[in-house]
Amino acid sequence: MHITILSSSTRIDRLSHRVALFLEKAINATGEHTASVLDLAEFNFPIMEEVLHKHPNPPEGLPEFAAEIRRSDAHIFVSPEYNGTYTSALKNAVDYLKEREFSKKVIGVAAVSTGMLGGIRAALSMQQLVLGVAGFPLPQMFTVPQVAQKFDEQGNLQDAAFESRASLFLQNFLWLAEAVSVKKGVEV
Numbered sequence: 767m768h769i770t771i772l773s774s775s776t777r778i779d780r781l782s783h784r785v786a787l788f789l790e791k792a793i794n795a796t797g798e799h800t801a802s803v804l805d806l807a808e809f810n811f812p813i814m815e816e817v818l819h820k821h822p823n824p825p826e827g828l829p830e831f832a833a834e835i836r837r838s839d840a841h842i843f844v845s846p847e848y849n850g851t852y853t854s855a856l857k858n859a860v861d862y863l864k865e866r867e868f869s870k871k872v873i874g875v876a877a878v879s880t881g882m883l884g885g886i887r888a889a890l891s892m893q894q895l896v897l898g899v900a901g902f903p904l905p906q907m908f909t910v911p912q913v914a915q916k917f918d919e920q921g922n923l924q925d926a927a928f929e930s931r932a933s934l935f936l937q938n939f940l941w942l943a944e945a946v947s948v949k950k951g952v953e954v
């Protein structure tokens with residue numbers, strides 16, 4: 767399978783991108799699956815004025831972004847918790863695309879905070895977003911509290927005690943994503 771990881775903080779000196787890099791490396795290290803990060807800070811899409819398939823003049827990079835999502839078998843949304851939910855950049859990017867790209871795919875959610883709660887409210891609201899685009903939300907979520915102590919800037923795990931949580935999330939994600947993608951087949 768190929769997995770895309772949407773990294774959705776566009777903040778200067780962001781920390782949650784570390785978690786996206788970690789997940790990308792961990793999936794690629796399986797040797798069985800591949801992963802790539804789609805970085806919403808790099809795409810820097812303007813606020814949505816029309817969905818992609820109706821847009822007379824799509825923003826730069828959007829058709830390529832959509833194509834990369836379409837060719838992927840499953841996704842992980844990574845977001846910090848901002849004021850009790852996920853980032854507006856994630857909502858904006860997903861709203862451009864919606865069901866054509868996400869329907870019937872497994873989407874896992876990873877939420878991040880510098881505090882103790884690991885962005886649980888962002889994780890729950892991302893699962894609702896997955897339902898909104900007719901995806902299958904993975905029931906298990908990856909919540910990362912105190913992110914700065916857990917991952918370095920390159921996405922290497924610094925806290926050995928956290929490793930089992932990360933690998934359990936990935937195990938569950940890959941198991942369900944594989945089952946669904948075999949059934950679905952890849953729609954290009």
Ligand SMILES: Cc1cc2nc3c(=O)[nH]c(=O)nc-3n(C[C@H](O)[C@H](O)[C@H](O)COP(=O)(O)O)c2cc1C
Binds near residue numbers: 776878880885
């Ligand atoms: C606008 C804003 C709102 C935030 N709201 C929350 C929040 O509701 N809950 C929480 O645990 N942390 C909150 N934080 C703290 C973030 O968890 C912390 O800044 C984290 O590093 C943000 O991720 P990022 O660095 O990838 O942007 C907020 C931070 C910002 C900038």
